[in-house]
Amino acid sequence: MRSSDRPTDLPADGRDTDDAPRPATPEQLHLLHAAAPRVKTERVQAEPVGPExxxxxxxxxxxxxxxxxxxxxxxxxxxxxxxxxxxxxxxxxxxxxxxxxxxxxxxxxxxxxxxxxxxxxxxxxxxxVLTRPVLDACRAVADHYAGPLADVLRLAVPPRHAAAEKALDARPVSEEDLPGPGAATAWDCYPAGEALMRRLSGGDDPAASWLAAPTVETDRDWPAALAQAARATLHGGRGALLVVPDHRDLDRLDAALTAELGEGRHVRLTAEQGPQARYTAWLKVLRGHVRCVIGTRAAAWAPVQDLGLLACWDDGDDLLAEPRAPYPQTREVLRLRSVCEHAALVLGGFVRSVPVQAWLDAGLVRPVQARTAPSSVPRVVVAGDEREVERAGAAAHAHLPPVAWSAAHTALADGPVLVQVPRRGYLPTLRCGQCREVARCEHCHGPLGLTSPDAPALCRWCGRAAQPWRCPECFSTRLHAAVVGARRTAEELGRAFPGAPVLRSGSGEVVSSIGPEPRLVIATPGAEPVAESGYAATLLLDGWALLDRSALDAGEETLRRWTAAAALTRPASLGGMVVVCGVTSGVTLPPVEALVRWAPDSFAERELAARRELDLPPASWMTMLTGEPADLDGFASAVRHALDDSVPLERIGPMPAPGGGDGLHLLLRTTRSHGAAAAKAVAAARAVRSARKLPGTVTVRVDPSGALL
Known part of the structure; x- marks a missing residue:
């Protein structure tokens, strides 16, 4: 075909008309229409467009x-x-x-x-439910502990309870609800107390490390002091948040606040309240019904409006360490919240924890403490010294030495006597009666103990009865008590003082308070009842059981437990006396020396200096990884890769977990100045491991407590 004969309208695909499909005829179109399925057509209306x-x-x-x-x-x-x-x-x-x-x-x-x-x-x-200040604090805590924000939010915001939301009305705090100024008499013995109260009332944000002076006067003890600090903060138009370790301390603080502020001016936040009661109290804080909150560990996240004071009592107590990831310590949570919300921070106790001492040296907190006179604290006597050995011989090192028996016998004529026993149970640990080797189970090699005088020796790990038992070293069948528990001590003291009533306070049967009547009170650490007018004498038995613990904070924890019991004792001016039993004689032990001189501040300074020499926390930044060897090695390599080459990172371990736990421990250590960068690198390593879905589990604890090291 010539070009002049080509049609001018080619098909859309550009093919020649000879190759193009032919159009369908009318007959073909009719057949196709008849074969097609019938579809019902509807008129579709356009959906109305809503407002932007x-x-x-x-x-x-x-x-x-x-x-x-x-x-x-x-x-x-x-x-x-x-x-x-x-x-x-x-x-x-x-x-x-x-x-x-x-x-x-x-x-x-x-x-x-x-x-x-x-x-x-x-x-x-x-x-x-998630306010901006709480969110900022959660983000700061997550970054500090190298954990996800979601883990911290689970700790900060309680589960929703719909019935509580509907039942509670919305009633904000009015100016009439604010308390008037009050006399801060509990702070009179502290030179910096008046200035602290004035700054709290004026809306400032001081940070203080408060060493409380021991006293048996309820209007001047630590609950009264915290209540007066809360009143000063509320009078200045800001909110207060007070955290204590356990429910017994909370009951004392609750009574002091009720006496200081009146009914309905504060709320309690604890896990024991139940879901609805706890969420109702939390909503009262969120909606502004009250501005004063007291509680245990979980209350540290309470969304107090216009927060002005964050206070914590006995920040070294292990109950204030969160057992859930990312394992934050309440002391650190409150410090970060105080920075985020420009609120005052008061960390109080009869002793100063080593981390707070490090903050004091760095200028993050200021000291607030009393000038303690010897007559205002109980007299402390250490059993087993040279004079007592010359007088009593081997009995000077008995479970109840003569000086302790004499002090208790004299004090029972004037009031109750407290006996602190570091171990609960009857005879928790047994030894061979001949060679003194620790008695162990033949099945799992766990330690043997007695639960009662008539029961057979039981394994503390598997629970099997070791009857009969024979020592694998000397083949003796005699058992000897290695450690005496609170129940056995109560039996011994009941026979030693037949006319005195004996009261036990410990796990499962904690007594909050007692009257001034003479009696013997046998208590484990942390379960000592508060005696009206104080104890006439306090016996601290088996001091070696606390001092010999294989933990970094053994000395610090021992002094904390001793001073807590001694602070419940009458001062020396009223005849109060504390006897320390079961410690090594002839050797200067810093916790014993600090208790005798009642100088907890010097002990904290000495302990921090020793840790700086050894490059141990809190002088250094440290994280503890727990897992299998291959997983730990890969995680540590990822952390090193995420860090700049100029940041030093030391690996310590891996080593077996303390107490025979599962997995191994690996410690990563760097300088405190590089702690933020190291925490960021640990978070990056966790993210890489999570994104790649690597097998195995690595548990991360940033700034692990001294009990774990």
Whole structure:
């Protein structure tokens, strides 16, 4: 075909008309129409366009504890939930094919994500439970302990209780609810006490390490002092948050605050309250019904409005260390909250913990302590000295030496006597009666002990009865008590003092307080009842059981437990006396010396100096990894890779876990100045391990307590 004969309208595919498909004939179209299925057509109306949503993008923190997901995710806000989806509320979102809980932390106009956003599924509750100050503190704690934010939020925000939200009205604090100024008489014996109260009342944010003076006067003891500090803060128009280790301390503080502020001016936050009662108290704080909160460890996250005071009593108590990841210590939580919210910080106790001593040396806190006169504290006597050995011979080193028996016998004529026993039970540890080797189970090699005088020796690990028992070293069948528990001590003292009533206070049967009547009180550390007018004498038995613990904080913990018992004793001016039994004679032991001179501040200084020489926490930054050897090695290598080459990082271990636990321990140590960078590197290593879904588990503890080292 010539070019002049080609048609001018070619098909769309550019092919010649000879190769193009022929159009269908009318008959073919009719057949195709008849064979096609009948489809019912409906008129589709256009969906009406709703009003434009202001700030249509929500940034949500997911309740997923995976390290590589530790960041906010963006979701679009549907118009039907736009009013309720405010920062701080609980929401449900779609993530990885399932519904996941989370919190809205921010509403913005433009997303950072370039693709299409998934809408929020629903708003669980319009209650803004996660306030911005608490969120900032949670982020700071997560960064400090190299953990995901979601793990900290689980500790900070309690589970929702719908009935509590509906039952509680919204009644904010009015100016009439604020207490008037009060006399801070409990702070008169502290030279810096008046200045501290004045700054709290004026809205300042001082940070203090408070060494409390022992006293048996209820209007001047530590609960009264904390109550007066809270009153001064509330009078200045700001809120107060007070944390104590256990429920017995909380009861004392509750009574002092009620006497200082009146009924209904504060709330308690504890795990013992139950879900509804606890959430109701927490909502009262969130909605501003009250501005004063007291509680145990979990109360450190209470969302107090306009927070002005964060106080903690006995910050060295192990009950204030969180057992759940990322294992924060309440002392550190309160410090970070005080920085984030510009609130005052008061850390009190009869002793000063070594970490607080490090803060004191760094200028982060200021000392507040009394000038203690010898007559204002009980007289301390150490059993087993040279004069007593010359007078009593071997009896000077008995479980109850003559000087302790004499002190108790004299004191029982004037009031109750406290006997602190470091071990609970009857005879928790046994030895061979001939060669003195520790008696162990023949099945699992666990230590043997007695639960009662008539019971057979039982293994403390597997519970099997060792009957008959024969020593594998000398083949003797006689057993000897290696450690005497509180129950056996109560029996011995009951026979030694037949006319005196005996009261036991310990695990499962803790007594809060007693009257002034003469009696013997046998208590384990931390379970000592408060005696009206104080104890006439206190006996501290088996001091070696506390001092010989294989832990970094053995001396610090021993002094803390001794001073807690001694502070319940009458001062020397009223005849009060403390007898320390079972310690090595002829050797200067820092905890014993500090108790005799009542100088807990000098002990903290000495302990911190020793740790600096050995480069141990808190002088250095340290994290403890627990897991299998291959996992630990890979994790430590990832941390080293994430750090700059100029940051020193020392590996110590791996070593067996203390107490025969599962896995091995590996310590990573660097200087305190590089601690923030090291924590960031540990978090990065966790994220890499989580994203790659590597097998095995590595547990991370940043700044592990001295009991674990």
């Amino acid at each position: 949503v202001p700030l249509p993008v929500a940034r949500v923190v997911l309740d997923v504890g995976l390290a590589h997901l530790d960041r906010p995710f963006e979701y679009s806000v549907p118009a039907k939930v736009a009013d309720d989806a405010q920062p701080g509320v609980r929401v449900k979102v779609r993530f990885a094919g399932k519904d996941v809980s989370g919190y809205v932390v921010e509403r913005v106009q433009e997303p950072e994500h370039t693709g299409k956003l998934t809408p929020l599924r629903r708003v669980v509750s319009p209650e803004p």
